[in-house]
Amino acid sequence: MSVVGVDFGTLNTVIAVARNRGVDVITNEVSNRATPSLVGFGPKSRYLGEPAKTQEISNLKNTVSSLKRLAGRTLNDPDVQVEQQFVSAPLVDVNGQVGAEVTYLGKKEKFTGTQLVSMFLSKVKSTASAELKLPVSDIVMSVPAWFTDIQRRSLMDAAEIAGLKLLRLMNDTTAAALGYGITKLDLPTAEEKPRRVAFIDIGHSNYTCSIVEFKKGELTVKSTAYDRHFGxxxxxxxxxxxxxxxxxxxxxxxxxxxxxxxxxxxxxxxxxxxxxxxxxxxxxxxxxxxxxxxxxxxxxxxxxxxxxxxxxKRAHVPLEAALAEAKLKVEDIDIIELVGGCTRVPALKDRIQKFFGKTLSFTLNQDEAIARGCAFSCAILSPVFRVRDFAIHDIVNYPIEFTWEKSPDIPDEDTSLTVFNKGNVMPSTKILTFYRKEPFQLEAKYAKPELLPGKVNPWIGRFSVKGVKADSKDDFMICKLKARLNLHGILNVEQGYYVEDMEVEEPIPEEKKDDEKKDPDAMDTEAAEKPKTRKVKKQVRKGDLPIVSGTSSLDEQSKQTAAEQESSMIMEDKLVADTEEKKNELETYIYDMRNKIDDQYSEFASEDEKTKLKAKLETVEEWLYDEGDDSTKAIYISKMDEIRGLAGPIAQRYFDKVEEERQAAQAIAEAEAAKKREMAEAARKAAMAQEAASKDEEMTDAETIKPDEVSEPEEKK
Incomplete structure (x- = not known):
C-alpha cells in the first residue's frame, strides 16, 4: 500500500512518499523533483506536467496554469480576473464554475476547474505509481489555509474523479509544522512551556504565516494569517x-x-x-x-x-495579524522557520528578520517541506505504517453559522447560531438541539462574508431533516443534529436522531468512611444491603432522523460521468504515446538495419537479398516521412513486420553463426577447464602420495631404535 504526500502548488507540484523508514521526494519522468502544475491540450492528446511545460509557448491558448486557484471559483470573482493575467488559455463560465475553453482533438471543449485539477492529479498518480511500482490510491494533499468549503470540496471531487482517495486536505503551514515537529526529539513535555514557532510560507502566489505551539507528541496551531496575492x-x-x-x-x-x-x-x-x-x-x-x-x-x-x-512594504502585515490573533508578542516567538521558494529573496528575508528581531531558521527544505509533511500525515492515517504518535490541532479560519426558519409553535425562537468560531480547534463536532413537530431545514454559511477570498459565495449547504412529527400528546420532538467540521476543513451535518425525556433509576454512589470499611478477612454474616437508587430525568435516544444534504460537492452521477471521461482521455493519451513509441521504434529499426546490412549482416545475405531489403527500407522511410507521419499504431507495426520479413532470415543466419561460435568457444573453454581440473587432480594425488611416503619413512626410523637397547649411563665409581 502506498503512502503519498502531495504539495499541490500554483507553479510546481512536489510528490513525497513514505518508505525506507523515512520520507523521500520522488522524481518525475525527466528526473525533476518538482513537476509543473500545467495541463495542455493538443490535436491528438493532452500534455500533463513536463510535456505541457515543453509545449507551452507554442500552444499558449490551450495550456492552463494556476489550476489550484481556479478550483471552486466563479468567472465573475475578482480573484479569477487576477488569475487571467497569469493563465494563457481563455477562462469561461461552465455551469456556474470557472473553466477553460481549449481546442482538444480538433474540437472546442470546455473543462471546469475541478476537471482540470483531476487531469493533473491523474498525472501525479501515474508519476507516483511509476516510481513506487505499486498502484497509488491514498494521498494527503496540501491547500492554502484560506481555502473555503467550496474550494476544498472541489479538490475532493477532483481527487475522486482521478481515482484517488484523499485521506486529508492539509493546510500548507500545518503540513510544514508536522514535518518539523515529528522529527524533533527535544520538544517540551506537557508540564513545560510550549515551544512557539512561526512558520512563514511564501510561494509562487501565497504568503502565509502560522504561529504553532509544540509539545511532546503534538502541535497546536494558534493562529494563521495570509496575503493571497503576494508571492x-x-x-x-x-x-x-x-x-x-x-x-x-x-x-x-x-x-x-x-x-x-x-x-x-x-x-x-x-x-x-x-x-x-x-x-x-x-x-x-x-x-x-x-x-x-x-x-x-x-x-x-x-x-x-x-x-x-x-x-x-506589505511583508509585515500577515506577521502582525498572526501575532494579534494568537495574542502574542514578537518576543514570545522562539523560532522563525521559513519555507517556500520566494523566501530566498534577500530583501524579503531582511524585512522578516527586522520584524522579529531574531535570526531566521532554514532547517526545513524550502521547496519540499510541505510535501514531506503531507507524506508524514498520510503515514499517520495509514494502517500500514507505524509512526510516532503526533496529534495535530488545526484551527477554523472563518466563523460558520447555521440559520433556520422559525417554528410557528415557538414564536420567540432564535433563527441563527454561530456554531464554529474563528480560531476553534479543527476537526470538531457540535450537537444542535431543535424542538419541532414537523420536518424542517437549516442552512450553513460563513458568518462574515467580508473575510472570504474574492467574492466567494458564503453559502455552504442546506440540510433537510426528515421524519420529524409530533408525539401522541401533540408535543415537540426533541431533534439532535451532529454538525462536524472534519479534518479536511469541510462542514457536514453527519447524523440526526431524536430523543425522549424519560425517568430512569440510577444508583447513588456511597462514600464509606475509613472506619466503616470491612475487614477483607471478616466473614459476611449479614445479607448485603440493596444499593440505594434515585430517579432522574434523562434524554434517551429513540431513533434516527434521515438528513438530505445539498452542498457544492458534485453529485455521484456527475462524478461518475467525469471519471468515465477522464478514463477515456487517459486511454487516448496512452494510445497516442504507444503510437509515437511504435513510430520511433520503426524509424530506429530502419536506420539500424541500413547500417547492419553492409556491416554485420553483409556476409550472411546474397546480393539479391541486400537489394530487396535496401529497397524496402527506402520505401518505408519515404512513407514514414510523408503520409506515414500521422498513421496508426497498427500500421506502424505492419510496416515493421514487412521489413522483418526480409531481414529476419539474414539476421537469423547471423545469430546462428554467432551461436555456433559461442558454442565452439564454450566447448574450448570447457575442454581447457577439464584439462585444468585433471592437472589439478593429478597434482593433488601426487602431493598425497608424497605425504604418505614421508609418513612411512618417519615410522621406519622410529622402529630401528628399541627401548631395551638403550643403556643406562654408568655410575661413577
Missing amino acids: GRDFDKALVDHLAAEFKEKYKIDINTNPKALVRVHAAAEKLKKILSANQQAPVNIESLMNDVDVATMMTREGLETLVEPLL
Whole structure:
C-alpha cells in the first residue's frame, strides 16, 4: 500500500512518499523533483506536467496554469480576473464554475476547474505509481489555509474523479509544522512551556504565516494569517512590467501585444530573480524576442528591490495579524522557520528578520517541506505504517453559522447560531438541539462574508431533516443534529436522531468512611444491603432522523460521468504515446538495419537479398516521412513486420553463426577447464602420495631404535 504526500502548488507540484523508514521526494519522468502544475491540450492528446511545460509557448491558448486557484471559483470573482493575467488559455463560465475553453482533438471543449485539477492529479498518480511500482490510491494533499468549503470540496471531487482517495486536505503551514515537529526529539513535555514557532510560507502566489505551539507528541496551531496575492509571481510581474517599458523605449517593441514574447520575458524574469538572489547584478539576453529583434539589458539587485518595494512594504502585515490573533508578542516567538521558494529573496528575508528581531531558521527544505509533511500525515492515517504518535490541532479560519426558519409553535425562537468560531480547534463536532413537530431545514454559511477570498459565495449547504412529527400528546420532538467540521476543513451535518425525556433509576454512589470499611478477612454474616437508587430525568435516544444534504460537492452521477471521461482521455493519451513509441521504434529499426546490412549482416545475405531489403527500407522511410507521419499504431507495426520479413532470415543466419561460435568457444573453454581440473587432480594425488611416503619413512626410523637397547649411563665409581 502506498503512502503519498502531495504539495499541490500554483507553479510546481512536489510528490513525497513514505518508505525506507523515512520520507523521500520522488522524481518525475525527466528526473525533476518538482513537476509543473500545467495541463495542455493538443490535436491528438493532452500534455500533463513536463510535456505541457515543453509545449507551452507554442500552444499558449490551450495550456492552463494556476489550476489550484481556479478550483471552486466563479468567472465573475475578482480573484479569477487576477488569475487571467497569469493563465494563457481563455477562462469561461461552465455551469456556474470557472473553466477553460481549449481546442482538444480538433474540437472546442470546455473543462471546469475541478476537471482540470483531476487531469493533473491523474498525472501525479501515474508519476507516483511509476516510481513506487505499486498502484497509488491514498494521498494527503496540501491547500492554502484560506481555502473555503467550496474550494476544498472541489479538490475532493477532483481527487475522486482521478481515482484517488484523499485521506486529508492539509493546510500548507500545518503540513510544514508536522514535518518539523515529528522529527524533533527535544520538544517540551506537557508540564513545560510550549515551544512557539512561526512558520512563514511564501510561494509562487501565497504568503502565509502560522504561529504553532509544540509539545511532546503534538502541535497546536494558534493562529494563521495570509496575503493571497503576494508571492514569486508578483515579483516576476514587477520585473516584466519594467522590462516591457524598457524594451518599448529602447527597441520600439511592445511585448504586451505578443503573448509568446510576453511568456518568454516572464521566463527570463523568473530566472533573473533567482540569479539576483545570489548575485548583485545579472544580464538579460533574449534572442529574436519579437519582430526578429534581439534584446539585452542589465539589472542590479538594488534595482529589483526598488521595483518590488510596494510588495516589501506589505511583508509585515500577515506577521502582525498572526501575532494579534494568537495574542502574542514578537518576543514570545522562539523560532522563525521559513519555507517556500520566494523566501530566498534577500530583501524579503531582511524585512522578516527586522520584524522579529531574531535570526531566521532554514532547517526545513524550502521547496519540499510541505510535501514531506503531507507524506508524514498520510503515514499517520495509514494502517500500514507505524509512526510516532503526533496529534495535530488545526484551527477554523472563518466563523460558520447555521440559520433556520422559525417554528410557528415557538414564536420567540432564535433563527441563527454561530456554531464554529474563528480560531476553534479543527476537526470538531457540535450537537444542535431543535424542538419541532414537523420536518424542517437549516442552512450553513460563513458568518462574515467580508473575510472570504474574492467574492466567494458564503453559502455552504442546506440540510433537510426528515421524519420529524409530533408525539401522541401533540408535543415537540426533541431533534439532535451532529454538525462536524472534519479534518479536511469541510462542514457536514453527519447524523440526526431524536430523543425522549424519560425517568430512569440510577444508583447513588456511597462514600464509606475509613472506619466503616470491612475487614477483607471478616466473614459476611449479614445479607448485603440493596444499593440505594434515585430517579432522574434523562434524554434517551429513540431513533434516527434521515438528513438530505445539498452542498457544492458534485453529485455521484456527475462524478461518475467525469471519471468515465477522464478514463477515456487517459486511454487516448496512452494510445497516442504507444503510437509515437511504435513510430520511433520503426524509424530506429530502419536506420539500424541500413547500417547492419553492409556491416554485420553483409556476409550472411546474397546480393539479391541486400537489394530487396535496401529497397524496402527506402520505401518505408519515404512513407514514414510523408503520409506515414500521422498513421496508426497498427500500421506502424505492419510496416515493421514487412521489413522483418526480409531481414529476419539474414539476421537469423547471423545469430546462428554467432551461436555456433559461442558454442565452439564454450566447448574450448570447457575442454581447457577439464584439462585444468585433471592437472589439478593429478597434482593433488601426487602431493598425497608424497605425504604418505614421508609418513612411512618417519615410522621406519622410529622402529630401528628399541627401548631395551638403550643403556643406562654408568655410575661413577
